[in-house]
Amino acid sequence: MMDYTQGKKKLEDWVVSEMEYSPDSLGKCEAIMSLGNGYMGLRSGTEEPYIDETRNMFVSGTFNKAFENEATELPNLADITRIDVRVDGERFSLEFGKTNNYMRQLNLKTAELTRSFDWVSPLGKDLRFVFKRFVSLHNLHLIGMKMEVECLTAPVQFSFESGIDAQMNNSGTQHFLEGERRIFDKQFIQLVQTTNESEIDVVINTSHKVILNDQPIEQDPNMKMNRRKVWQSYEVELEPNDKLAVEKLTTLYTSRDKPVDNAAYSLDELREQSLQALKNSVKEGYDLLFKEHQKEWDDKVWNVYDFEIDSEDGFDQLAIRFSLYHLICMTPAHDDRMGIAAKGLSGEGYKGHSFWDTELFILPFFIYSNPEIARSLLIYRYRGLVGARKKAMENGYEGSMYPWEMAWPTDGEVTPIWGDIDVVTGTQTKIWPGFIEQHISADIAFAVYQYHNVTNDYKFLEDYGYEIVFDTARFWASRLEWNDEKKEYHINGVIGPDEYKEHIDNNAFTNYMAYFNIKLAIHYYEKLVKENPELLGKLEELLQFKNAFADWTQKVKEIYLPAPRAKDLIIPQDDTYLQLKKMDLSKYKNQDRVRTIYNDYNAEQINAIQVSKQADTLILLYLLEQTFLHGDPRLTGKVKEANFRYYESKTLHDSSLSLTTHAILASDIGEKELAYSLFKKSTEIDLGPKMNTSDMGIHAASIGGIWKTAVFGFAGIRLVDGKLKVNPALPNHWNRLNFTIQWQGQPVRFSITQSKLSVEVIDRKTLIFENDGKLYTCEDTINISIVAANSES
Known part of the structure; x- marks a missing residue:
């Protein structure tokens, strides 16, 4: 208990x-x-x-x-x-x-x-x-x-x-x-x-x-x-x-x-060194060694990541601290050759491999809280270009095609081939993501973009970031398939974030993210032409992409991007999803444990039902509104709300990644009670009363998502194309939320109540941010009435 x-x-x-x-x-x-x-x-x-x-x-x-x-x-x-x-x-x-x-x-x-x-x-x-x-x-x-x-x-x-x-x-x-x-x-x-x-x-x-x-x-x-x-x-x-x-x-x-x-x-030297280290520790003893360890946690963690919630339910504060604790335990901050495992270092689940979990669910915490560690985690992906290029070549593509599961940077694709039982045939099921879940290459490019915009670390772009973005764009340009009938490029035969839909064509998330990746490469290329042609020349020579820019600019205009339907603003998750059979999902929505649908159906049958494992189109809307695509009429607030209401009802949250994305978007569209309910469910994946949910290890992405929901959802912190937006929407029983983020080289302290937003720039450097459509300039401390600001909208 x-x-x-x-x-x-x-x-x-x-x-x-x-x-x-x-x-x-x-x-x-x-x-x-x-x-x-x-x-x-x-x-x-x-x-x-x-x-x-x-x-x-x-x-x-x-x-x-x-x-x-x-x-x-x-x-x-x-x-x-x-x-x-x-x-x-x-x-x-x-x-x-x-x-x-x-x-x-x-x-x-x-x-x-x-x-x-x-x-x-x-x-x-x-x-x-x-x-x-x-x-x-x-x-x-x-x-x-x-x-x-x-x-x-x-x-x-x-x-x-x-x-x-x-x-x-x-x-x-x-x-x-x-x-x-x-x-x-x-x-x-x-x-x-x-x-x-x-x-x-x-x-x-x-x-x-x-x-x-x-x-x-x-x-x-x-x-x-x-x-x-x-x-x-x-x-x-x-x-x-x-x-x-x-x-x-x-x-x-x-x-x-x-x-x-x-x-x-x-x-022999390692043996001697390690033995002497033990002898030195024995002289100090447990109690003194523990005091040194405890001081390190205070100095490097709790005094740095000062996150305070005044809630009527103290569990919310504990859940955030639990999140921060495990983010430190699981992250190899000491070595940029290593990534974060999907189960951290707490169990054998997923074999210690790194997934897109890192970039989209864990990395944001470090980008906004400890950019040095975020940089290290992105350098790990840079080192992984060796394996990504190998995978692209083996699949007949150009550039860098990142492994779905990554281990040591040079290993390439390490996703197992065979998985759980097929309840219909009794045979092993094939694990397809290692072959056809390809959006991770664009996810990593997005992480480069997010890191640079929040930190202004141009040196990272020059040494690592440009190369990642250019080479993943080369992959996407070679991956596009021309549809002669419709005169547009498609991306066929993939798995999107919703892994209950395999071998589908034109997954909206994948297509839009590939589009973003190529557009970002074009933007960076044009920037280097003006600002650093010498570096551009070196990269062109290294990557051999002298003709890539022309290829990108031509193809990016003709990529098929599923648009919201006129009648209801729903973006088709893929070419067939909206035509699939509908069924009553209440049995699985109210399940005591995840993936119970597999007790009744196999993967092929689930593929034919309008049901989703996790957020797919919704996470696309959340990501792209942070980029230079935020003004795209296909990605408006009304589209976000319509798609949330449509897809959430069909999503079983059978992945621990899903709940936090839905919680953030629920907060965005004003569904405060639902947002908090989803947040609470995400905290209970590991901390809840069910005693078998964590047997294979903690859920690293969900743990990162706890922090994300509090900061990006309830505090309303959002990167929008290099600018900072803050639109708080605290849960009704949260009286105050205090925390600090790092924004473009300086710490910024936020204190939020139900009625007031307080912003303090620690280094007294000028901060420009937007709240409820208004721009504010802060050089010390500024207080904004949330009620007054919202009433003007």
């Missing part, structure tokens, strides 16, 4: 709590309470083992392909969290004896996981347990654990085994060759494992410090070694009121780490 009200006083709305142990729903807390620092992620399994547990530890960028017929994935590293405890010789488990006062908590503010309970053994012995754990943000290579045991009534023979267990796998697949294992000075355990295909070395070191009644015990542990495993065991006699503390510190380094990923790399 989850509880979000356990944080008291200064920790109010900071704590995610589990109030009782349930062996049938372990995955929920393992995922949502996972720990991480962007370099590595640690799923929050319990110390003692259970049958249905999933123990995961991942390091960003360590991709490996276990076998030729498997997809590359982040390998599950050796486990360091398991501690096998025995009480009077019997294995300790919460499935035996009696448990009282159970609580497991993730403190979002300190990024520490704790678990505490009183336990009565089957023999009637009373013990009190407290477990603590953190993954350091101060030292990206460090994990701290602490076990505290208090004997309450009768003497107990207490023993435990702990070490490094490399007998782990990814859903049955083993990725590692066995490496050397060793214990130094009867204290420091070291294990080396090497990925079998990518040949990445992983060096893990761990150490235990055992303290009885505030005094370190002197006994030497029993040392044991087995295949892919090395560990130690300790035994202590506990008398009533005795208190035992065990500190376990671990360091983790890999040959993919930037400082050692070079020709001079030496495994």
Whole structure:
């Protein structure tokens, strides 16, 4: 049972709590309470083992392909969290004896996981347990654990085994060759494992410090070694009121780490370096290391991303903090060779691959809050041009065709080919997005545009952005198909964002985004002709596109762009969607879990029904209004509202990406209650009462979308072709919303109530923004009456 009200006083709305142990729903807390620092992620399994547990530890960028017929994935590293405890010789488990006062908590503010309970053994012995754990943000290579045991009534023979267990796998697949294992000075355990295909070395070191009644015990542990495993065991006699503390510190380094990923790399040096790092940490101890970690969270996260909601429901504030917490945990801010996985670093779902989730649902937070990290994530896509060009060439196209799923930048397309069962035929279904879901190339071009307009980072454009936009435009120009009958270019045989519609022609999202991508390339080309012909010459030589500009300008005029129907302003999602069979979708709209439609229909049958998995045409309208196309008569506010009302009723939200887009648009069209309802549902994808929604890991895009809904939806912040618009529409029970964004080189602080918008420019640089159709110039602080402004419209 989850509880979000356990944080008291200064920790109010900071704590995610589990109030009782349930062996049938372990995955929920393992995922949502996972720990991480962007370099590595640690799923929050319990110390003692259970049958249905999933123990995961991942390091960003360590991709490996276990076998030729498997997809590359982040390998599950050796486990360091398991501690096998025995009480009077019997294995300790919460499935035996009696448990009282159970609580497991993730403190979002300190990024520490704790678990505490009183336990009565089957023999009637009373013990009190407290477990603590953190993954350091101060030292990206460090994990701290602490076990505290208090004997309450009768003497107990207490023993435990702990070490490094490399007998782990990814859903049955083993990725590692066995490496050397060793214990130094009867204290420091070291294990080396090497990925079998990518040949990445992983060096893990761990150490235990055992303290009885505030005094370190002197006994030497029993040392044991087995295949892919090395560990130690300790035994202590506990008398009533005795208190035992065990500190376990671990360091983790890999040959993919930037400082050692070079020709001079030496495994022996990495082993020595990582072992010395552990020894240094042991001298400091858990408590001091945790204080350093906590200070880093304060200094780099909570004091920077100051986001305050005064709501009648404190859960809203907690949900935003949960969003910010996981955005930090999942993002490899330390290395621009790495992207964000669809499940972050919290589970094996989607194999650690990056999707369009990053650019459209996660990147906006960093663009508006930490442009340096946003830049790093876009450089990752720049490095991916190698794989994108390879995919284009293999498919007979020019330029760069980005992989639907991306891993290491040079890997190219890594989407698995086969997926879940077809309920009609009993066979495996083919995963088509890797072949025909192609809009991601334009999505990345949009992200370049958005980043540059919000940050004014021209250096990024020069070094990376222009090349991405030009080469993706070359792809689209070669991808267009001439329809001689209609005398226009089509894009046939694709999947749009709505993945319940496969092999469709002229998906509106894909066509419009391709159009935008080419128009953006034309705009940048003309800009360089005037402002930097030398750079343009270098890019033309590099990309060999001397004739591309003429090709773009000719083709872009003839791309078919589905227009709103005259009778109802509905933009056809594709050539056939509006002619498909309609049916009562209430059963699936009210489902307890996603994708229940697949219990009744297979993909081919769903393809023939007017039903959508997620936002498609709607996200198009949201994106393009931010660009130089915002004045296009096909993309007006009336068109947005008409399409929202039409498509939302047919959308099952079977993707976690869907709800936040609908929430933002509902807010845009004045549906405040519906907008908040959709926002609340999006927060409950991971934080809700259902205990099986997060088993494969947290939903990274939805978590990014929580922040997006609050800022772009309720606060009404919007980029519109290089200009800032602010049109707040707070939920009725939100009294105030305070936050800061970065806009074109300076922090801007917003404070919004139901009746007033306050804007403060921190660096006192001039800010021009629009509210309700009026332009305002701010050089310090400005207050605007929301009621008065809206009444004039």
